[in-house]
Amino acid sequence: MNSNSILRSTAGIMLAGTVLFGCGGDDTAPPAGGGVPAAPAELTAAPLPGPAIHVTWKDHSMDEDSFVLERKMDSGDFAVLTNPVFNETTHHDATVMAMMTYTYRIAAKNAKGLSPFSNEATATAP
16 A cells, blocks of 8 residues: 555545544534424513504524414403514514503424413503
8 A cells, every 4th residue: 555545545534533423613512403492581562653562572592483472452361463483573563452451472483392481561552
């Protein structure tokens, strides 16, 4: 075996080792196929003329496919209002009635399931 053959064999073994075992770096990455996304937080609801209510939240996940924004009127039950797309952080609710009080909550969603719901935020439509 000449020196070129040895060099190529050594390079091939090194490349195979890199492919099979990684090349170092950060081994603290989360395992593939994690669970449900982290819950959104800091949900707020602000009344606007129209009447309308502007809803905002902080997205605390990197793996959501969408969100589930729920709303209830006065003391009623929560129902799905809309499904904002991934990385969205606002919703303008123009389907409210004047002088009615609305409460909102939101969860992140991916193929693994639904996160816990955020805090609730309440506003009265002008």
